Structures are given as C-alpha cells and as structure tokens.
Amino acid sequence: MRKEKRRIIRGKVYVLGDNIDTDQIIPAQYLNLVPTIPEEYSKLGSYALSGLPDTHAPFIAPGASASPYTIIVAGRNFGCGSSREHAPVALGAAGVEAVVAESYARIFFRNAVSTGEVFPCESAERLCEIFTTGMDAEIDLDAGRIVEEHSASSFALKPLGAVRPVIEAGGLFEYARAAGMIGGKGSVAIPRERRARIVALANQKGGVGKTTTAVNLAACLADAGRRVLLIDLDPQASATSGLGVAKEAGTSVYKALLGEVRMEDRIIPVPDRGLDMIPSEVDLAGAEVDVARSDRYLHRLRDALLPVLGSRDYDFVILDCPPSLGILTMNALATADALVIPVQCEYYALEGLSIMTQLVQQMRSSGTNPDLELEGILMTMYDARTNLAHQVVREVRKHLGRLVYKTVIPRSVRLSEAPSHGLPAGAYDRHSTGAKAYYRFGKEFMKRSRHARAKA
Numbered sequence: 001m002r003k004e005k006r007r008i009i010r011g012k013v014y015v016l017g018d019n020i021d022t023d024q025i026i027p028a029q030y031l032n033l034v035p036t037i038p039e040e041y042s043k044l045g046s047y048a049l050s051g052l053p054d055t056h057a058p059f060i061a062p063g064a065s066a067s068p069y070t071i072i073v074a075g076r077n078f079g080c081g082s083s084r085e086h087a088p089v090a091l092g093a094a095g096v097e098a099v100v101a102e103s104y105a106r107i108f109f110r111n112a113v114s115t116g117e118v119f120p121c122e123s124a125e126r127l128c129e130i131f132t133t134g135m136d137a138e139i140d141l142d143a144g145r146i147v148e149e150h151s152a153s154s155f156a157l158k159p160l161g162a163v164r165p166v167i168e169a170g171g172l173f174e175y176a177r178a179a180g181m182i183g184g185k186g187s188v189a190i191p192r193e194r195r196a197r198i199v200a201l202a203n204q205k206g207g208v209g210k211t212t213t214a215v216n217l218a219a220c221l222a223d224a225g226r227r228v229l230l231i232d233l234d235p236q237a238s239a240t241s242g243l244g245v246a247k248e249a250g251t252s253v254y255k256a257l258l259g260e261v262r263m264e265d266r267i268i269p270v271p272d273r274g275l276d277m278i279p280s281e282v283d284l285a286g287a288e289v290d291v292a293r294s295d296r297y298l299h300r301l302r303d304a305l306l307p308v309l310g311s312r313d314y315d316f317v318i319l320d321c322p323p324s325l326g327i328l329t330m331n332a333l334a335t336a337d338a339l340v341i342p343v344q345c346e347y348y349a350l351e352g353l354s355i356m357t358q359l360v361q362q363m364r365s366s367g368t369n370p371d372l373e374l375e376g377i378l379m380t381m382y383d384a385r386t387n388l389a390h391q392v393v394r395e396v397r398k399h400l401g402r403l404v405y406k407t408v409i410p411r412s413v414r415l416s417e418a419p420s421h422g423l424p425a426g427a428y429d430r431h432s433t434g435a436k437a438y439y440r441f442g443k444e445f446m447k448r449s450r451h452a453r454a455k456a
C-alpha cells in the first residue's frame with residue numbers, strides 16, 4: 001500500500017531483541033488477510049507483533065489499528081523464519097516507518113523493499129541495548145543517522161543505497177512503473193490479443209449462480225467452436241461435479257499454485273464436452289493458507305498460468321471462484337482480463353455489488369492487475385411471475401446501465417437438475433428455458449468480449 005515517504009522519520013521507539021521471527025511479527029493465522037483490501041490491510045496492522053511473548057509492552061492497544069510506535073529498534077537477524085510479505089506489510093499498516101536492526105534475515109529485507117512498507121535500516125552498534133521502548137527518536141535518512149531526542153545521542157546508520165528509492169516509490173512494482181521499466185498495462189508477457197481471454201466469475205455472495213454460469217458459459221463457448229479451459233477454483237468443486245468429472249485428491253490447481261507441479265499437467269479434457277478443465281477437490285481449501293504464506297501470493301495463479309497461455313491455444317480461460325474474497329478469488333482477480341458478476345434477482349441484489357466494484361478499482365489502482373475490467377453483470381434466477389424480480393432487474397439496470405447483460409437467466413428447474421447428472425443444461429435438456437437463456441448469454445458474452453478485446 002502506497003504511503004508518502006519522508007526523509008526524516010520521527011516518533012516513538014519500540015525495542016526488541018535478536019532473532020525476531022515473522023511468526024512474532026504476524027502470526028500465521030492472519031495470513032489470509034489480503035493487504036490490497038483496505039479493511040484487511042488495517043486489520044493486518046492491528047495484529048502486528050501480536051506473536052510476541054506477553055513479557056513485551058503492548059505494541060498496539062487492544063482494538064486499535066495503529067501503533068503509537070513509528071520506529072522499531074532491534075538486534076540481530078530481524079525477520080527470520082518463514083518468508084512472508086505480510087510481515088513488513090503488517091508493520092507498515094500499524095504505522096511503523098522504519099526498523100533499525102543490527103542485521104536482517106535476507107528475505108525480510110527483500111520483502112521490506114519489494115512492498116515499500118518500511119525502511120530496513122542497519123546500525124553497526126547494538127542500539128537495542130541503548131534505546132528503551134517509548135523513547136523519542138529521529139531518523140535522518142539523508143544524513144544516515146538516528147538520534148535519541150532526549151539526550152541528543154546520535155548513531156550512524158549504514159546507507160540504504162539503491163533500495164531507498166524503491167521504498168520511497170512505494171515498492172518494487174511502483175518503482176519499476178515509475179522508472180518506465182514496465183508499462184501501465186499488466187505484466188502477462190504474451191500480448192493480450194494473441195492469448196486466451198481470462199474471465200473470472202466471482203461474487204463473494206454464495207449461491208448466486210457463479211458455477212452454473214461458469215459451466216454453462218464454458219459449454220456454450222465450446223459448442224460455438226471456441227477453445228475453452230475451465231478452472232474450478234472452489235474447494236466445494238461444484239463445477240467439477242457439474243461437468244461429471246470425479247473429485248480426486250491431488251488433481252486441483254493447489255500444487256500448481258505452490259509451484260510444485262506444472263499447471264499444464266493439471267489440465268484434463270472433459271469427455272464429450274469439447275472443453276478442457278482443471279478440476280477441484282476439497283484439498284484446495286488448504287491453498288488459502290499455504291498460498292498466503294508464499295511470496296507473490298496474489299500472483300500465483302497468473303504465474304502458473306503463463307506457460308499454459310503461451311503453449312496452448314485457448315480462446316477463453318474461465319475461472320469459477322468460491323463465495324469469498326479470500327486468496328483464491330483474489331488470485332483470480334489478479335489474473336483475469338474480465339470479471340463477470342452473476343447477481344441473483346432478489347431484494348438485496350445490489351448489496352455487496354459495490355464491494356466487488358471497489359475491488360476492481362483497487363486491483364487496478366494498486367497495480368495488482370491494471371488490466372482488470374468489470375465486463376458485465378448477469379442477472380440470474382429471474383422469476384417472471386413475481387413483481388419483485390421485475391423491480392430488481394429494473395433497479396440494477398438503473399444503477400449499472402449497460403454493464404448489465406441484456407440476457408437475464410430465468411429460474412429453471414432444469415438448470416438446477418442438470419449438475420446432478422454431470423451435464424451442462426444444453427446437454428441435459430437443450431429445449432429448456434434455462435439452456436436457451438445460457439445459449440443467448442453465450443452469444444452476448446462473445447460479442448461483448450470481442451468489443452472489449454478490440455478496445456484493449
């Protein structure tokens with residue numbers, strides 16, 4: 001998260017000893033918090049240093065999100081233990097601007113620089129035995145020193161050198177962009193017009209028709225001759241069973257996200273459907289924690305998919321997301337070119353939609369995925385017999401205008417029966433109103449995608 005950096009850092013000091021590890025800085029149970037979401041960023045701050053033993057003075061008052069301490073003074077090997085970007089992020093979110101230690105675990109130093117959250121300053125002297133918690137200090141980065149204000153004692157800091165402008169820019173990504181090393185457009189290396197269009201179906205609300213849409217859209221696109229890869233990103237694995245594919249341990253994207261296997265090797269053909277998929281199974285639930293612990297945790301899916309986009313000729317990659325804004329959905333949004341949000345025609349339809357639209361903005365402005373477009377909103381489970389459904393569609397169109405697809409998916413028993421037969425609606429009963437509606441949606445979707453692609 002970007003902050004304005006100053007050359008003078010002034011504030012209260014919090015003193016720690018040697019070997020402060022990342023578990024003490026941010027305990028593993030908070031790693032599912034996603035720093036690009038503002039509320040979660042500030043929550044991370046509220047848990048900063050909560051893994052310290054109780055013998056330490058509280059770093060943050062209970063219930064507060066910011067700490068009164070701006071500078072951490074520590075001994076040797078600060079930030080050791082498992083690598084996690086969340087560690088400097090939690091400190092930065094709590095209001096810490098600089099750490100002054102005798103030495104750092106390399107990975108913490110690197111994460112501090114790449115996130116741009118805190119200045120990792122080094123001192124040759126053992127300042128943790130000179131300073132005490134609560135003292136006021138001032139760091140002058142230009143002069144390379146820290147001054148204890150009460151006694152005016154001054155101690156030299158090693159120059160930060162080339163990493164300082166990176167931190168001042170707000171981290172590696174911002175620095176690279178400001179320096180013109182990368183364009184404003186996303187970093188998927190293959191030109192977008194020559195690779196698959198990646199479409200995420202997401203809505204943090206459950207049961208709104210994400211999976212039904214993912215399965216039926218994938219099938220319609222395949223029927224129309226498009227080459228499609230459907231990735232089931234939901235541990236519930238509804239898209240997997242909905243296409244008649246067995247849920248088997250070890251077949252999901254999980255290990256590919258962790259870089260342990262190649263994404264290409266996870267792809268299987270869906271019999272009789274003319275499309276490929278990567279299935280899911282319940283183990284994928286573990287990805288929320290394991291991916292969060294890894295570096296580039298938001299870009300794991302994108303990184304793993306790159307070789308697939310390069311080597312296989314897909315027209316569309318469809319991502320079926322779980323009903324939450326956890327790591328899997330965030331990875332989908334960090335990877336996608338387009339987001340399609342299914343919305344159920346019910347009274348509170350608009351509620352929660354703003355969370356999704358804000359998230360798109362956040363993904364774009366933070367540089368996590370500058371290419372992400374909210375491509376459309378699909379109204380689902382429309383019951384023509386009720387006035388309410390009518391009103392809801394009218395209301396959503398009034399607010400969101402042309403973003404809402406013309407096609408509205410009716411509530412249809414056939415659509416809810418088809419998954420238990422392992423079939424898309426078109427294969428189950430192609431004359432049903434549900435199957436016909438998804439067929440129309442497929443056509444409208446392809447048309448809108450073509451326009452979007454031409455504009456990109």
Ligand SMILES: Nc1ncnc2c1ncn2[C@@H]1O[C@H](COP(=O)(O)OP(=O)(O)OP(=O)(O)O)[C@@H](O)[C@H]1O
Pocket residue numbers: 205206207208209210211212213234236238321322323380381382409410411412413415416417419434
């Ligand atoms: N248009 C429809 N008419 C009738 N039933 C539907 C329709 N669309 C979806 N359903 C049924 O509603 C339930 C929820 O749909 P679906 O699984 O597609 O939603 P989801 O958003 O993917 O849910 P989750 O958030 O749990 O992943 C399923 O049982 C599905 O078969």
Ligand SMILES: [Mg+2]
Pocket residue numbers: 210211212234238321322323
């Ligand atoms: Mg689903």
